[in-house]
Every structure is written in structure tokens, then in C-alpha cells.
Amino acid sequence: MDGDSSSVLLLNSTFEPLTIINVRRALKLLFTKKAHPVEDSPYYLSTVKAKIRIPSVIQILYYVKRPYSRPKFSKKSVFLRDNYQCQYCGKYTNKPTLDHVIPRSKNGTNDWHNVVTACPDCNNKKGNRTLKEAGMTLVKPPSEPKHMIYSTILTPANIKRWEKYFYHKEKIQKALTSLSSATV
Numbered sequence: 001m002d003g004d005s006s007s008v009l010l011l012n013s014t015f016e017p018l019t020i021i022n023v024r025r026a027l028k029l030l031f032t033k034k035a036h037p038v039e040d041s042p043y044y045l046s047t048v049k050a051k052i053r054i055p056s057v058i059q060i061l062y063y064v065k066r067p068y069s070r071p072k073f074s075k076k077s078v079f080l081r082d083n084y085q086c087q088y089c090g091k092y093t094n095k096p097t098l099d100h101v102i103p104r105s106k107n108g109t110n111d112w113h114n115v116v117t118a119c120p121d122c123n124n125k126k127g128n129r130t131l132k133e134a135g136m137t138l139v140k141p142p143s144e145p146k147h148m149i150y151s152t153i154l155t156p157a158n159i160k161r162w163e164k165y166f167y168h169k170e171k172i173q174k175a176l177t178s179l180s181s182a183t184v
């Protein structure tokens with residue numbers, strides 16, 4: 001099972017991921033009608049009176065303003081931007097490495113636009129070559145992320161579990177639609 005039952009992804013009213021909260025706080029937001037469920041987890045919480053389904057993702061009903069700050073370029077933030085997914089073979093990796101798309105020896109820059117996450121195999125395979133020389137392609141062109149959750153509990157497993165919420169708004173709409181039709 002990916003992820004765990006103790007953390008819940010909180011989305012802003014605009015569907016943008018805000019932060020990760022614990023189950024107690026998530027249930028409180030739901031019970032006080034400050035948020036509504038988007039996706040359930042397979043887990044239940046048993047109380048004396050009832051068996052409560054633990055949510056996996058909830059959406060806050062009012063807009064939470066966040067000051068805009070440009071994400072800092074660092075090794076960890078590149079891994080987070082890429083969801084710990086190797087940008088060459090597409091596999092999720094627990095042993096991420098940084099790779100310069102245009103090698104530093106060929107004047108490649110050390111910034112958001114030239115640095116990607118690579119698994120050790122792909123990093124070795126590419127070596128000190130350009131994409132063309134290595135005959136490799138990128139999953140997506142690297143760019144500066146617009147928003148990012150920095151959290152120590154944002155593990156590769158959690159990122160995989162909630163991947164769709166980080167980049168694809170239309171998938172959340174779909175999840176909401178199927179949720180409301182299922183509860184009718």
C-alpha cells in the first residue's frame with residue numbers, strides 16, 4: 001500500500017495543494033464543514049459509536065491566501081518538483097540523483113531549467129553526454145515550479161499517492177464528480 005493512513009492532503013479551494021495534515025485535523029475540518037472530502041483512503045477509524053472512513057484528500061471551502069515566494073533551487077526541491085520520478089525512464093526512485101541535461105562540462109547551467117531528477121542507472125547511462133549524444137529523451141522539459149509543498153512528511157510514497165493533485169486539476173474535478181455521484 002502506498003502512503004499511509006495518518007496523513008491527509010489538504011487542497012485549497014482552487015484545488016492547489018496546500019499542505020499535509022493529520023487525520024484528526026482533517027476530520028475536524030470535515031465535521032465543522034470547513035472542508036469536504038475529495039478522495040477516501042482505504043482506512044477506517046473505529047469509535048464507540050461509529051466507523052468513520054479516513055479521507056486521503058480533502059478540499060478547504062474558503063480560499064487560503066499564500067504569500068508568493070519563488071521556490072528555492074536545491075537538490076531536494078528538484079526531487080520534489082519531479083515527484084522523485086526519473087526524468088529519463090519515468091520510474092519512481094528511492095535513490096534519486098541530480099543530472100544536468102546539458103552537462104556542466106558543455107556549459108550547462110545549474111538551475112531549474114537544466115537540472116532534473118535521474119535514477120542511478122539513467123545517470124550512469126547518460127554520463128557526460130547531451131540528450132542527443134546519449135539518444136535519450138526527457139519525460140517533461142524542466143522548469144521552475146509554480147508552487148511546492150515543503151514538508152518533511154512529503155515522502156516519495158506520499159507523492160506517488162497524490163501525484164495527480166499536484167499537476168492535474170481536471171483529474172480532481174473528475175474525482176469530485178465520481179464521489180458525488182457515488183453518494184447519491
Ligand SMILES: [Zn+2]
Pocket residue numbers: 086087088089090091118119120121122123
Ligand atoms: Zn531512470
